[in-house]
Every structure is written in structure tokens, then in C-alpha cells.
Amino acid sequence: MLTLRYDKGTILSGNVRTPHSSWDRSVGVYRSLALHYPEAIRYLRESGIPFEDRVLDPLPHADFRAEVMPRAYQLEALDAWLEAGMRGVVVLPTGSGKTLLGVLAIQEANSPTLVVVPTLDLLEQWRERLAEAFRQEIGAYGGGDTSLCPLTVATYDTAYLRAEELGNRFPLLVFDEVHHLPSPGYSQIAELYASPYRLGLTATYEREDGLHERLPVLVGPKVYERRVSEMAGTHLAPFSIKRIYVDLPPDETQEYLRLMRVYREFVRKKGLRMRSPQDFRRLVMMSGRDREAREALLARMRAMELALNSPSKIGALGRILAQNPSERVLIFTRHNSLVYSISSTLLIPAITHETPKEERQRILKKFREGGYTAVVTSRVLDEGIDVPEASLGIILSGTGSKREFVQRLGRLLRKRGEKKARLIEIVSRLTDESRLSARRRRGV
Numbered sequence: 001m002l003t004l005r006y007d008k009g010t011i012l013s014g015n016v017r018t019p020h021s022s023w024d025r026s027v028g029v030y031r032s033l034a035l036h037y038p039e040a041i042r043y044l045r046e047s048g049i050p051f052e053d054r055v056l057d058p059l060p061h062a063d064f065r066a067e068v069m070p071r072a073y074q075l076e077a078l079d080a081w082l083e084a085g086m087r088g089v090v091v092l093p094t095g096s097g098k099t100l101l102g103v104l105a106i107q108e109a110n111s112p113t114l115v116v117v118p119t120l121d122l123l124e125q126w127r128e129r130l131a132e133a134f135r136q137e138i139g140a141y142g143g144g145d146t147s148l149c150p151l152t153v154a155t156y157d158t159a160y161l162r163a164e165e166l167g168n169r170f171p172l173l174v175f176d177e178v179h180h181l182p183s184p185g186y187s188q189i190a191e192l193y194a195s196p197y198r199l200g201l202t203a204t205y206e207r208e209d210g211l212h213e214r215l216p217v218l219v220g221p222k223v224y225e226r227r228v229s230e231m232a233g234t235h236l237a238p239f240s241i242k243r244i245y246v247d248l249p250p251d252e253t254q255e256y257l258r259l260m261r262v263y264r265e266f267v268r269k270k271g272l273r274m275r276s277p278q279d280f281r282r283l284v285m286m287s288g289r290d291r292e293a294r295e296a297l298l299a300r301m302r303a304m305e306l307a308l309n310s311p312s313k314i315g316a317l318g319r320i321l322a323q324n325p326s327e328r329v330l331i332f333t334r335h336n337s338l339v340y341s342i343s344s345t346l347l348i349p350a351i352t353h354e355t356p357k358e359e360r361q362r363i364l365k366k367f368r369e370g371g372y373t374a375v376v377t378s379r380v381l382d383e384g385i386d387v388p389e390a391s392l393g394i395i396l397s398g399t400g401s402k403r404e405f406v407q408r409l410g411r412l413l414r415k416r417g418e419k420k421a422r423l424i425e426i427v428s429r430l431t432d433e434s435r436l437s438a439r440r441r442r443g444v
Contacts, residue, residue: 009192061150087220089200094410204403266296
């Protein structure tokens with residue numbers, strides 16, 4: 001009788017060619033990626049081929065029972081996931097309780113579960129909330145930790161590196177911030193794990209590069225979605241968005257116009273149409289072999305740096321902070337150089353990817369407790385932190401990404417008393433930054 005086996009991220013199906021398998025001459029069996037394990041089972045059953053299934057080797061566990069009080073939309077999302085065969089992606093805004101939905105899914109699957117997260121901050125948040133919900137020890141893989149438990153949280157990096165070892169131990173995979181999964185490398189987590197049940201959680205499904213189109217294969221279809229605008233004022237804090245314009249200094253204005261002229265003349269001469277991120281990526285590829293294209297691209301980059309990092313923005317930021325002394329403020333920028341300039345000019349603590357973990361935790365702790373009323377950061381706090389105390393967000397610079405904008409807004413939306421969240425964008429007047437601002441707002 002045929003025996004299905006797991007081997008280093010793949011499924012061995014003997015001499016039977018299951019879907020997506022190919023013949024491995026070195027061992028004389030058909031082999032497929034572990035991702036296709038459910039299809040192999042379905043094929044063998046429908047074909048009437050007798051077999052023994054030895055793929056999964058789940059960790060011993062007691063029943064997973066949690067004492068939680070879900071909201072109606074969380075139960076709707078859970079039902080949609082169950083109806084889709086316990087595979088699929090749920091899209092909910094930041095602050096709406098995606099972690100609780102993960103708890104509900106674990107309870108329904110009643111199976112050992114690996115939760116995969118992008119950051120160490122999220123790893124610790126999930127461990128705390130799972131331990132609170134299920135009253136048991138929670139394992140961790142990441143940041144030097146390698147404790148394996150029936151409920152384990154791992155970073156994307158570690159889940160990828162340990163795929164061959166862990167790939168058949170967990171029937172359920174929960175991917176937090178699942179928009180990271182289709183990235184090169186990370187997608188192999190989904191491919192090398194045999195887990196038949198999969199739940200993806202995110203506030204921002206789409207990716208600018210279009211790779212989110214792989215998610216139905218890697219995790220399952222989008223089964224449920226609620227937008228920020230639907231939930232504000234009920235399950236999320238009510239919010240407003242405001243745009244403030246500043247003028248570039250005269251010398252920067254002249255330099256900006258000169259650089260953009262170089263870029264636009266090249267685009268016009270080549271008959272290029274820059275209507276989407278994909279069009280811009282084609283220009284980037286062209287610049288690798290065309291000197292004039294490279295010069296045009298560099299001119300645009302320098303022009304946008306002037307617009308995004310103008311000192312006029314720091315003056316406007318200072319006035320906003322003076323007008324809102326009692327607010328807890330998160331300040332977002334695109335480049336570290338502006339972070340450090342704001343930090344030194346306005347004496348505001350800064351967090352970038354260069355900030356040591358201990359210092360970052362200390363800053364956020366003092367922010368939550370009110371010791372600091374403002375923190376300035378580049379992109380490292382766009383996701384993965386829980387700061388319900390924050391009520392005012394100020395964007396000094398960013399990309400045109402809708403995902404980035406929704407994530408930054410999401411940092412403010414967790415309900416806390418009668419809090420009203422506000423997001424203010426500071427934009428350089430008469431520059432292409434206005435177009436970036438308009439494009440990213442469409443995510444809301």
C-alpha cells in the first residue's frame with residue numbers, strides 16, 4: 001500500500017504521480033512541495049487508491065479552549081474561513097482584533113498551531129495574548145529563542161530557516177501581516193509546510209508589486225474584509241485626515257524644478273507613460289543599461305528628496321506640536337535623515353532600524369506611560385506595535401503606497417475612551433509629493 005511521507009519540505013508519494021509532483025530519480029519516488037499535501041490526499045481518495053498518511057507529526061496537546069468575547073464581525077470572519085475549508089485570508093483594520101480572530105481559529109482547529117509574524121515585537125505580543133487566552137506555555141522561534149510548544153510563534157525569517165524541521169508539526173499556520181508572505185524567500189514558508197489549515201491576517205491585502213495575487217495559492221482566497229471607514233466610530237476610534245501644505249525655500253524650489261525638468265524631458269523624449277508603479281519599475285530597469293535613463297532617474301530621486309525632506313516641514317511640525325501639547329503624537333517620515341533632523345531640532349526621541357532593541361522598548365514604554373508625548377520614526381513603526389495612547393499622527397514624508405498609509409493610520413485607531421484620532425500630512429506645495437499623497441489616501 002502507498003505511504004505518503006514528509007521529507008524536508010516535500011511530500012513523497014511512492015510510484016503514484018499526485019498533483020504537482022515529479023519523479024525523483026535519486027530515490028525512485030514522486031515528490032511534490034509540501035504545500036500540495038491537501039491536493040495529494042484529495043486526489044488519492046477520489047481515485048480510490050489505498051494509502052497510509054504519515055505526513056503530519058503534530059505535537060501532543062490538550063484541547064485548546066479560550067475564554068474570549070468575540071465581536072459579531074469576528075464571528076462572521078471566522079465562519080467565512082471555516083466555510084472556505086479553514087484556508088483563506090481575512091482583511092481587518094489595525095486595532096480591530098485580528099489576534100482574537102487567530103485565537104478563535106486555533107480553538108476551532110483544535111490543532112497545534114504555528115503563528116508566523118514579521119517582527120520580534122509582534123512575536124512577543126502574540127505570545128502574551130495566546131498565553132492569556134489558552135493559559136499555557138507558548139513556544140517561540142526567533143530572536144535566539146527556540147522553544148517548541150503546541151502553540152508556537154515564529155518570525156518569518158526563522159519559520160523560513162526552520163521549514164524542513166517544523167514543516168509537518170503544525171496542522172494550522174496563522175500568518176500575521178500576511179502581505180509579507182508572497183515576498184521572495186518568505187513564500188517558501190507556505191510551500192515547505194504541509195499544514196492543511198491556513199489563516200492569513202492583514203489590514204492591507206494588496207501589494208504595489210502585485211505579488212498578493214499569489215496568496216490564494218499560498219494561503220487561500222480572501223474570505224472576509226472590512227475597511228477602516230466601515231468600522232470607525234464603532235469598533236475603531238473615529239478619525240479625520242488633514243493635509244497641510246508648506247513651501248520649499250526659494251533655492252530648493254529652483255533646484256527642484258531644474259531636476260524635474262531633466263526627468264520629464266527624458267520621459268517625453270522616449271514616449272514613456274508613467275501611470276503606475278510598474279511603469280516606474282520599467283524605468284528603473286532601463287536605467288541599468290541606459291546612461292541617460294539613469295541620469296533622469298537620479299534627477300527625479302534628488303528632486304523628491306528635496307520635496308520630502310524640506311526644512312519647511314520641521315517648522316510646520318513644531319507649530320502643530322505647540323498647538324497640541326496634550327496629545328500623544330507619532331511622527332512618520334520616509335528617510336532616517338529627516339528623523340534625526342527632527343529629533344535634534346525639536347528634542348523628540350527617535351526610533352529607526354538602527355535603534356537598539358532595548359532603547360526602542362524604553363522609548364515606547366515612556367511614550368505609553370506619558371513620559372514622552374511624541375516619538376519620531378521612519379518606517380519601522382508602520383506595523384507591529386500596539387500604542388492605543390497615540391491619538392495624533394503626523395506624516396512628513398512617505399511613499400504613494402496605500403498599504404503604508406493605512407498602516408500609519410492604523411497606529412492611531414485602537415479605541416481608548418472617547419479618543420478621536422487625527423492624521424495630518426505635511427506636503428510640499430507644487431511638487432509631485434501631492435500626487436503621492438492623493439494616491440496613498442485611496443486605501444482609506
